[in-house]
Amino acid sequence: MTGAIPETRVKSAMDATKIVLHGRKVVGGYAEGEALVTRDTISGWGGINPLTGTVIETRHELHGHSFKDKVLVFPGAKGSSGWSAAFHITRITGTAPKAFVFNEMTTKIALGAVVMRIPSVTDLDQDPLQLIRTGDWIAVDGDRGIVEIHRSGTSGHGPTSI
Amino acid sequence: MKLTDGEQAMLDGREGKAKQKAMDLLVRYGEALGAERFVDTTNVAGVPAYFSPVLLDYYKVAPDDAYDIIYSRFDLDSDEIVEVPRMMTNSCALQGGVDAEGWKTLGKDYELLRMSERSEAASAARGIRILKTCTPYLAGNVPARGEHCAWMESSAVVYCNSVLAARTNTEGRESTSAAMLTGKIPDWGFHREECRVATHHIKVDVEVSSVMDWGMLGYFVGAVVQERVPVLTGLISRHDLIRHKHFGAAAASSGGVEMYHLEGITPEASTLEQALGGRPPQTVCSYGTAERRRIYEELNSRASDPNVDFVMLGCPHAALEQLREITALLHGRRISTHCNLWVFTSRAIKAEADALGYTQIIRAAGGALLTDTCSSIAQAVPPGTKVAALDSAKQTHYLPAITGIQAWFGSTADCINAALSGRWTGALA
Numbered sequence: 001m002t003g004a005i006p007e008t009r010v011k012s013a014m015d016a017t018k019i020v021l022h023g024r025k026v027v028g029g030y031a032e033g034e035a036l037v038t039r040d041t042i043s044g045w046g047g048i049n050p051l052t053g054t055v056i057e058t059r060h061e062l063h064g065h066s067f068k069d070k071v072l073v074f075p076g077a078k079g080s081s082g083w084s085a086a087f088h089i090t091r092i093t094g095t096a097p098k099a100f101v102f103n104e105m106t107t108k109i110a111l112g113a114v115v116m117r118i119p120s121v122t123d124l125d126q127d128p129l130q131l132i133r134t135g136d137w138i139a140v141d142g143d144r145g146i147v148e149i150h151r152s153g154t155s156g157h158g159p160t161s162i
Numbered sequence: 163m164k165l166t167d168g169e170q171a172m173l174d175g176r177e178g179k180a181k182q183k184a185m186d187l188l189v190r191y192g193e194a195l196g197a198e199r200f201v202d203t204t205n206v207a208g209v210p211a212y213f214s215p216v217l218l219d220y221y222k223v224a225p226d227d228a229y230d231i232i233y234s235r236f237d238l239d240s241d242e243i244v245e246v247p248r249m250m251t252n253s254c255a256l257q258g259g260v261d262a263e264g265w266k267t268l269g270k271d272y273e274l275l276r277m278s279e280r281s282e283a284a285s286a287a288r289g290i291r292i293l294k295t296c297t298p299y300l301a302g303n304v305p306a307r308g309e310h311c312a313w314m315e316s317s318a319v320v321y322c323n324s325v326l327a328a329r330t331n332t333e334g335r336e337s338t339s340a341a342m343l344t345g346k347i348p349d350w351g352f353h354r355e356e357c358r359v360a361t362h363h364i365k366v367d368v369e370v371s372s373v374m375d376w377g378m379l380g381y382f383v384g385a386v387v388q389e390r391v392p393v394l395t396g397l398i399s400r401h402d403l404i405r406h407k408h409f410g411a412a413a414a415s416s417g418g419v420e421m422y423h424l425e426g427i428t429p430e431a432s433t434l435e436q437a438l439g440g441r442p443p444q445t446v447c448s449y450g451t452a453e454r455r456r457i458y459e460e461l462n463s464r465a466s467d468p469n470v471d472f473v474m475l476g477c478p479h480a481a482l483e484q485l486r487e488i489t490a491l492l493h494g495r496r497i498s499t500h501c502n503l504w505v506f507t508s509r510a511i512k513a514e515a516d517a518l519g520y521t522q523i524i525r526a527a528g529g530a531l532l533t534d535t536c537s538s539i540a541q542a543v544p545p546g547t548k549v550a551a552l553d554s555a556k557q558t559h560y561l562p563a564i565t566g567i568q569a570w571f572g573s574t575a576d577c578i579n580a581a582l583s584g585r586w587t588g589a590l591a
Contacts, residue, residue, distance in 0.1 A: 026194045041388060041418065046538060046560040051216070058464060058563045078388060078418035080560075081314040084334030085209075088236065092220050106389055106418060107331040107351060110194040114187070115239045115336050120194070 019149040023124035027113045032139040033098040036070035038062045045082025053095025071138040072097040076104030083108035088115045099140035101128045163192045183240040184340035197348035205311040206253045208338025213281040225277045229284035237339035251345035254291035259540045264532040268542040294534040295508030297479040312341040317478045320410035323421035327429040329353045359439030362387045366396030367450040374573040378457045380409035381555040384417030393423040393437035412555035458590045465568035472547040473581040476506030477554035489520045491578040492527040498584035502544040503529030506536045551580040
């Protein structure tokens with residue numbers, strides 16, 4: 001799926017504040033969904049349970065939270081080289097996020113995004129971690145490297161509000 | 163990406179379907195990274211077509227027929243199933259989820275063992291070395307300085323770059339399986355000179371000489387620098403393979419460290435200036451008494467009950483010298499009847515341990531020397547385990563998260579004491 005994002009596809013677009021970020025394609029395709037934002041890097045193997053789509057790392061900000069069907073907005077990947085395989089399994093078990101928006105490119109996250117086949121964007125012109133809040137409606141156009149933030153005004157301010 | 167004629171031939175399918183699918187994945191991966199070309203790799207370490215119940219269920223296939231299907235659909239991310247030929251380059255298989263000999267001790271069933279054996283035999287038939295360890299550099303695979311590798315296993319990657327000065331990124335299952343078939347990996351990150359220089363300078367102001375202290379320092383460094391490259395200066399001593407192994411494994415767990423420099427110690431850091439590539443560091447910070455105490459307390463924040471019922475050693479897989487230390491502490495004694503002791507190593511090191519009588523000493527003391535996996539990878543602890551004692555910051559990072567048990571962190575001697583008495587008495591010296 002390529003091309004412009006049709007406004008009608010974006011939920012509550014009419015009454016939302018829209019912010020557009022421009023970055024670089026990692027994986028193409030289009031997806032939209034609710035943002036799940038964390039300032040902590042995420043471990044794949046040993047950091048998530050790919051069968052349930054939840055973060056299990058003991059001291060992680062998102063510990064116990066599910067990323068299934070969310071637009072995951074995070075600094076990047078850390079930890080085991082099983083990162084791509086763990087997230088690859090979320091595609092198989094149907095617990096994968098809808099898209100990735102992230103800051104720091106690593107081999108783990110590049111390979112993970114490729115095999116998950118979800119739209120992914122990085123190198124954005126503004127810091128998505130500063131601008132996006134958990135609960136914002138996010139449209140990710142992987143091919144054009146565009147991230148649109150639609151804030152309804154009821155969005156939360158972090159994972160504690162999930 | 164710019165492809166050579168040979169690479170283009172593989173991508174066009176002129177070298178067969180398997181190489182075509184492998185190149186297709188590698189090109190998608192290279193483009194995602196922003197790489198412009200590939201390097202030739204002569205040393206690949208991964209987990210090719212490793213069978214797991216989830217994958218066999220999902221692809222609805224029996225272990226006897228699964229290799230090509232799992233290699234194609236999962237490892238190469240191909241919707242088409244291709245026949246997997248012999249590997250193109252020097253390749254080895256890392257740790258898995260079950261010990262071929264000690265599977266009953268691990269509480270695994272025969273079906274899982276059979277699954278693992280099928281996948282292993284099929285890999286071996288395609289020319290892949292079956293090392294079954296997270297420490298390939300202890301099991302006969304020691305890359306040369308500057309050699310382009312494609313390795314999985316974060317603790318092995320950081321050792322490969324930092325200590326051996328060979329070149330690898332932290333590759334994943336899919337990229338290593340594709341590299342085995344093509345001998346190619348994206349020219350990105352640690353393959354490139356400019357990415358190997360340090361950006362963060364850590365001054366070590368407190369004496370770091372024991373294995374435990376090296377592990378704690380690594381855990382601190384990973385949390386501070388995340389995936390950046392640190393250079394450490396100061397009071398670091400007694401550097402050896404085991405200390406590097408524990409430092410790197412810890413730094414790759416609390417953060418994503420794939421390469422570090424120790425001034426005057428590691429091969430690409432004769433001087434601080436060389437390690438930094440002649441540029442000033444982005445960040446300078448110190449590790450002193452307060453930071454050391456904080457890291458110790460953080461690693462011990464995952465336990466409250468002093469009654470220890472499980473001691474697990476060998477993360478990353480134990481070197482022979484560590485087995486010698488463990489057997490010296492255990493010799494002629496028996497561990498508590500309330501406690502289990504599992505020590506993990508590679509098949510190669512266990513063969514030596516068998517010959518030296520170490521395996522028997524551990525067994526006579528009531529423990530077990532196991533291979534191929536570890537408690538975190540196998541998701542296996544003895545039945546009823548509530549509280550573990552560990553001498554690895556990496557295992558302490560992962561095991562409580564994966565299994566839900568409590569875990570104490572200390573020295574190898576602290577852990578053996580806990581195994582003998584059933585009580586945790588470790589403290590920061």
